[in-house]
Amino acid sequence: MLREKKFGVISLGCDKNRVDTEKLLGLLDERGCRLVGDLSKAQILIVNTCAFLNSAREEAIETVLECAAYKDKNLEKIVVTGCLPQKFIGEVFDALTEADVFLGINDYEKIFEALEKSYAEGRQNYVGKGADSFRTKRMLTTEPHFAYLKIADGCFNHCTYCLIPKIRGKYRSYPMEELLKEAEDLGELSELILVAQDTTRYGEDLYGENKFVELLQRLSALENIRAIRLLYCYPEMITDALIEEIKRNEKIVKYLDIPLQHSENRVLKLMNRRGKREDYLALFEKLRKNIPEIAIRSTFISGFPTETEEEFEGMKEFLRKARLTSCGFFAYSKEPDTAAARMTPQVHHATKKRRVNALYQTQAAISLEILKGFVGKKLNVLCDGIDCERGCFVGRAYFNAPEIDGKVYFHAGEAVQGETYEVLVESSDAYDLYGKTEDYQS
Numbered sequence: 079m080l081r082e083k084k085f086g087v088i089s090l091g092c093d094k095n096r097v098d099t100e101k102l103l104g105l106l107d108e109r110g111c112r113l114v115g116d117l118s119k120a121q122i123l124i125v126n127t128c129a130f131l132n133s134a135r136e137e138a139i140e141t142v143l144e145c146a147a148y149k150d151k152n153l154e155k156i157v158v159t160g161c162l163p164q165k166f167i168g169e170v171f172d173a174l175t176e177a178d179v180f181l182g183i184n185d186y187e188k189i190f191e192a193l194e195k196s197y198a199e200g201r202q203n204y205v206g207k208g209a210d211s212f213r214t215k216r217m218l219t220t221e222p223h224f225a226y227l228k229i230a231d232g233c234f235n236h237c238t239y240c241l242i243p244k245i246r247g248k249y250r251s252y253p254m255e256e257l258l259k260e261a262e263d264l265g266e267l268s269e270l271i272l273v274a275q276d277t278t279r280y281g282e283d284l285y286g287e288n289k290f291v292e293l294l295q296r297l298s299a300l301e302n303i304r305a306i307r308l309l310y311c312y313p314e315m316i317t318d319a320l321i322e323e324i325k326r327n328e329k330i331v332k333y334l335d336i337p338l339q340h341s342e343n344r345v346l347k348l349m350n351r352r353g354k355r356e357d358y359l360a361l362f363e364k365l366r367k368n369i370p371e372i373a374i375r376s377t378f379i380s381g382f383p384t385e386t387e388e389e390f391e392g393m394k395e396f397l398r399k400a401r402l403t404s405c406g407f408f409a410y411s412k413e414p415d416t417a418a419a420r421m422t423p424q425v426h427h428a429t430k431k432r433r434v435n436a437l438y439q440t441q442a443a444i445s446l447e448i449l450k451g452f453v454g455k456k457l458n459v460l461c462d463g464i465d466c467e468r469g470c471f472v473g474r475a476y477f478n479a480p481e482i483d484g485k486v487y488f489h490a491g492e493a494v495q496g497e498t499y500e501v502l503v504e505s506s507d508a509y510d511l512y513g514k515t516e517d518y519q520s
Contacts, residue, residue: 083122084120086113086122087113090137093271107215222495252284266304277310306329339351383418449509453504457503489520490515
């Protein structure tokens, strides 16, 4: 019966959630289900949710409510999966009556059983009825020339502001052989992007020792992978061996995403972060000494409970010293069932907003100066496609990860998605570069 139904899927949240969605799509495809892009035609809609922040939970609930409007047309069932039901099933099952089936982060394989039971008996809570069975088959939702590879789930770090360990559980590395098969099955890729809550801790739980460098070496040996980008690298886990591998391995993009979350030692300690301001600056110095062209990205939280104006100013000064290529800044979100939620005093939301805006302005000035240094130079740019509004091609240099960093807009006589082109940079702003290829005739 279910094979005759039309399925639609909505994925919310981060790139790690996207991989889960792609595996769910692979499961549906494997079972011969009919997938539709037009949600109004779907008979079964699946919403894979995020619950990391209150704003993400609100988005998930609003999305389900919007989907419920389709029940006046073709829609028969709404399935809610992922982080929201995993952590908050006690609240949402009774309140979110628009949804018919709830599945947690390890319950995707139960979707058909749960749906059949829903058709026969009504609403179903299947959270916790599945197992963490690793799947390699995926249906990509990114552009065809790049993909994410989630190498682990869960987290050991227990930062005081974060719900992830209580949603996703303890850190669990996926078996290396299965990751290699998954990466190979993704087909020809210009870029494979490694993700996890902490990529640099890979293997410690599964093999009793860190295997991240070995994983990089073995992924690099795959002929279908042209380049590998590293995200979510914790600073204290960036070892000399990892730096050497990034330096010598031509397939590894000279780019590191290192989430610091703060720069001031007192706040870092309250966050239960292991590093210190001086450690971070020393790490950046070491990275640049060994890999002069390295691009470093980070994320920061402002307005953490008890954060003073002096500590906020200290973070601005840290940014000026660190001279990171790009950054993301977030206002602290008070999340239930976290240690930080119980800390006092909490910073007023208007103060948090002001500080985040000021941090963005500080980093924008730094990024503007860094990007200006590329004007007049040639860069290798991976073409991601065409920007119709600007009437040009759009792509990324080595210091641009998809969705989170800036872009390179360029004119060319011809450019193919997934191929790399030498672009002469003609101008820049605080986020993007603009240029042309040698063959372009204006």
